[in-house]
Amino acid sequence: MKLRPNAIIGIAGLGLVAIVAIGGVLVSPYQAMETNFLNRFATPSASHWFGTDEYGRDVFTRVAVGSFITLRVSLAAVALAIVAGTVTGAMAAYFGGWLDRAAMLVSDSIMAFPSLLLLLGIMAALGPNEWGVILALAIAYTPPITRVVRSAVIAALAREYVTSSQLIGNGDLTTLFRHVLPNCITPFIVIATSVFTAAVLSEAALSFLGLGVPPPAPSWGSMLADSRNYLGINPWMAIFPGIAITVTLLSINLVGDALRDRFDLRMAGGD
Amino acid sequence: MTAGSRLLDIRELTIAFETSDSPVVDNVSVSLETGKVLAIVGESGSGKTLLARSIMGLLPPGAIARSGEIHFVGQDLATLSPQGVRMMRGDQISMVFQEPLVSLNPVVRIDRQLTEAGLERGVMSRPAAYARAIELLERVAISSPEAIMRRFPHELSGGMCQRIMIAAAMMLKPRLLIADEPTTALDCTVQQEVLRVMLEAARVDNTAVLLISHDLGLVAGYADDVLVMKAGRQVEYQPAADLLANPAAAYTRELLAAATVAQSAQAKPGAEHTVCTVEHVSIDYPVRRDWPWQPRTSKRAVADVSLDVRRGETVALVGESGSGKSSVGKAILGLTAFSQGRIRIDGELIAGDKPHINTRAQCIFQNPYAALSPRKTVWQAVAEPLQVGRRLDAETVTARTREMLEDVGLVAQLYQRLPHELSGGQRQRVCIARALINRPRLVVADEPVSALDVTIQAQVLELLGRLQSKYGFGCLFISHDLGVVETVSTRVIVMHNGQVVERGDTADVFANPQHAYTRRLLTAMPVLQFQADLGYRISHRQFSEATR
Numbered sequence: 056m057k058l059r060p061n062a063i064i065g066i067a068g069l070g071l072v073a074i075v076a077i078g079g080v081l082v083s084p085y086q087a088m089e090t091n092f093l094n095r096f097a098t099p100s101a102s103h104w105f106g107t108d109e110y111g112r113d114v115f116t117r118v119a120v121g122s123f124i125t126l127r128v129s130l131a132a133v134a135l136a137i138v139a140g141t142v143t144g145a146m147a148a149y150f151g152g153w154l155d156r157a158a159m160l161v162s163d164s165i166m167a168f169p170s171l172l173l174l175l176g177i178m179a180a181l182g183p184n185e186w187g188v189i190l191a192l193a194i195a196y197t198p199p200i201t202r203v204v205r206s207a208v209i210a211a212l213a214r215e216y217v218t219s220s221q222l223i224g225n226g227d228l229t230t231l232f233r234h235v236l237p238n239c240i241t242p243f244i245v246i247a248t249s250v251f252t253a254a255v256l257s258e259a260a261l262s263f264l265g266l267g268v269p270p271p272a273p274s275w276g277s278m279l280a281d282s283r284n285y286l287g288i289n290p291w292m293a294i295f296p297g298i299a300i301t302v303t304l305l306s307i308n309l310v311g312d313a314l315r316d317r318f319d320l321r322m323a324g325g326d
Numbered sequence: 327m328t329a330g331s332r333l334l335d336i337r338e339l340t341i342a343f344e345t346s347d348s349p350v351v352d353n354v355s356v357s358l359e360t361g362k363v364l365a366i367v368g369e370s371g372s373g374k375t376l377l378a379r380s381i382m383g384l385l386p387p388g389a390i391a392r393s394g395e396i397h398f399v400g401q402d403l404a405t406l407s408p409q410g411v412r413m414m415r416g417d418q419i420s421m422v423f424q425e426p427l428v429s430l431n432p433v434v435r436i437d438r439q440l441t442e443a444g445l446e447r448g449v450m451s452r453p454a455a456y457a458r459a460i461e462l463l464e465r466v467a468i469s470s471p472e473a474i475m476r477r478f479p480h481e482l483s484g485g486m487c488q489r490i491m492i493a494a495a496m497m498l499k500p501r502l503l504i505a506d507e508p509t510t511a512l513d514c515t516v517q518q519e520v521l522r523v524m525l526e527a528a529r530v531d532n533t534a535v536l537l538i539s540h541d542l543g544l545v546a547g548y549a550d551d552v553l554v555m556k557a558g559r560q561v562e563y564q565p566a567a568d569l570l571a572n573p574a575a576a577y578t579r580e581l582l583a584a585a586t587v588a589q590s591a592q593a594k595p596g597a598e599h600t601v602c603t604v605e606h607v608s609i610d611y612p613v614r615r616d617w618p619w620q621p622r623t624s625k626r627a628v629a630d631v632s633l634d635v636r637r638g639e640t641v642a643l644v645g646e647s648g649s650g651k652s653s654v655g656k657a658i659l660g661l662t663a664f665s666q667g668r669i670r671i672d673g674e675l676i677a678g679d680k681p682h683i684n685t686r687a688q689c690i691f692q693n694p695y696a697a698l699s700p701r702k703t704v705w706q707a708v709a710e711p712l713q714v715g716r717r718l719d720a721e722t723v724t725a726r727t728r729e730m731l732e733d734v735g736l737v738a739q740l741y742q743r744l745p746h747e748l749s750g751g752q753r754q755r756v757c758i759a760r761a762l763i764n765r766p767r768l769v770v771a772d773e774p775v776s777a778l779d780v781t782i783q784a785q786v787l788e789l790l791g792r793l794q795s796k797y798g799f800g801c802l803f804i805s806h807d808l809g810v811v812e813t814v815s816t817r818v819i820v821m822h823n824g825q826v827v828e829r830g831d832t833a834d835v836f837a838n839p840q841h842a843y844t845r846r847l848l849t850a851m852p853v854l855q856f857q858a859d860l861g862y863r864i865s866h867r868q869f870s871e872a873t874r
Contacts (some may be wrong), residue, residue, distance in 0.1 A: 216698055229714075234702075
């Protein structure tokens with residue numbers, strides 16, 4: 056299996072983020088919350104690679120530690136959303152009837168709210184803490200996965216291999232999980248990656264608004280928020296967290312594209 | 327003969343894909359005169375469609391004409407600009423495709439689809455285009471054309487849509503009409519009719535027709551010349567009458583033999599054990615309600631059908647699409663509920679109120695492309711039924727799977743392949759192995775060979791017959807193809823509009839049909855017969871209307 060250039064760029068991007076995250080925590084002599092008022096707004100240098108912020112904290116260390124928080128929160132949220140969305144979507148499509156109607160009613164109700172508004176509402180109710188963010192993101196991003204999985208399963212159900220599986224005596228769940236879902240992987244990967252990037256972005260937006268993981272713990276969003284007032288003094292404070300978000304999102308999308316091609320039987324066979 | 331007198335002249339054409347050295351069309355020369363009909367016959371992969379597409383300049387990406395020339399009205403098509411080729415399409419050459427429902431735009435009314443070509447080119451005024459469209463609809467034997475003009479494609483049957491496609495193709499009085507398997511997707515009763523109206527419509531405008539088909543028996547009766555292709559090569563090219571009387575190539579004889587009616591299967595003596603009985607079964611499908619307070623209504627798809635299948639015999643269930651024959655099959659398999667009557671599989675009663683599956687009845691589906699899970703290997707697909715609901719040790723599973731795969735004639739190199747890496751015939755063999763591995767008492771074969779090439783059909787039917795004598799299952803063979811039915815079945819049941827209109831031994835029903843609908847079915851089917859001194863002859867059955 057040969058990798059396409061896009062896949063290589065994507066994997067390299069994610070690798071870079073991982074190296075900064077792990078390397079930053081291991082190598083950096085500073086602590087993420089260690090202040091130094093004698094060295095505020097430092098520009099990038101050998102001792103502070105990404106410069107320092109308004110409290111003299113090392114931006115490199117904060118970006119690194121922030122990446123752990125951002126990725127941990129979004130991964131956990133997306134994992135929850137994927138499990139919940141896949142199960143409800145697949146069951147709704149397979150069993151139909153009132154289960155389908157109930158699942159769609161709930162999904163449509165959630166999707167009727169603009170996602171940021173919904174997140175703000177849930178966060179206001181739960182209070183700003185890491186589990187609150189994860190739960191809020193998971194609730195907001197389950198419906199799109201439910202809908203996509205449901206329509207993919209409905210399309211697959213029309214195929215005769217599903218009937219064939221029922222005829223040899225397989226139960227509903229066996230048919231669903233062994234024969235139907237594996238053939239819905241392509242749209243699933245597309246929606247899963249797009250939800251993952253949306254979750255990363257939303258986590259950053261929540262932190263930016265001060266509703267994410269509570270300060271002073273570093274997060275890309277809150278770092279951007281802090282930098283707003285000092286853009287004239289030290290623009291580097293905004294540039295590095297911004298680059299971190301951009302590189303992460305771009306890489307996830309590229310890797311998602313590559314995965315989709317990999318799982319498409321015909322395209323994978325083609326080259 | 328000079329090139330000028332010919333409408334289409336293809337000389338030593340070779341087409342190949344960029345990535346491969348072996349050509350898909352190999353050194354083919356063929357010509358067609360104004361107003362004549364040329365049939366190109368071959369199975370899938372023979373290059374017949376690519377040959378036709380190269381005339382239209384519609385080769386798929388990657389395919390290129392390596393050598394040879396295509397002259398149309400004395401002009402070399404290769405020298406035309408892309409603009410010139412585009413003007414040629416529709417104007418001079420037009421095309422009818424296999425799937426009428428896919429070829430028509432679903433959101434556009436028939437009148438616009440028909441008049442579009444004329445208006446777009448500015449060669450017709452709106453009233454003139456409308457009048458021409460009405461004229462053509464009448465020519466393709468559509469009654470009340472004005473009403474049809476206001477309809478959308480989904481409101482019409484497949485046969486109607488194909489007639490409309492033919493009318494659309496004839497709008498600008500093209501000099502050449504290319505028809506790629508124009509009747510393959512249609513019911514057998516309308517196939518002949520559509521083919522006939524197409525050729526008549528073409529004759530009025532003196533349009534030449536290039537007819538592409540896999541069914542030599544169907545087209546040979548209509549064509550002036552026939553070109554038989556196999557694996558890109560020209561196997562035989564001569565006037566249709568000569569080809570039938572005296573086929574030169576072995577492959578042509580093979581194709582003709584596959585289409586010839588064989589001796590009817592004989593009832594096996596001592597086959598008295600009944601594996602399936604259907605008594606007075608009716609099936610109703612609920613009609614969708616617009617509002618919850620409306621009363622529930624249902625539509626009767628099958629009314630009071632009874633039949634039985636004995637061990638080791640094949641009973642055919644015949645009818646056109648919508649006749650309810652597949653619904654009966656589904657009810658027997660326990661895939662659909664039925665409202666009245668009783669069904670027993672191997673003595674065990676099947677409840678009608680909700681779908682209830684009995685694994686002693688298995689199914690072979692029409693489309694082997696859809697019947698196999700795309701991500702399961704051949705081995706996994708065949709072994710899976712053994713592993714459902716019981717614990718067999720690994721050696722038993724391996725041994726029985728291998729035996730079954732060998733029984734259906736699949737070689738070991740194929741066991742780890744995925745379905746998309748197999749040919750249609752190989753896939754259907756996998757489906758048969760999967761259906762038979764648990765030794766079912768009854769096999770419901772729902773159009774099991776309709777999606778396959780003629781020569782492959784013969785092989786698959788032969789395989790089914792052989793496995794039936796080996797395992798002794800009863801077979802309910804659902805089909806619209808009377809030629810196949812006559813070959814495989816001992817008894818036949820004819821369904822029309824959800825009711826059984828005729829039943830009896832196959833030989834009796836085919837020799838002396840009682841019901842008008844059965845007679846219509848049988849007369850629609852051309853019979854290809856072989857006589858030692860005259861070669862092959864195409865005829866139609868004749869029945870006196872006196873009976874009943």
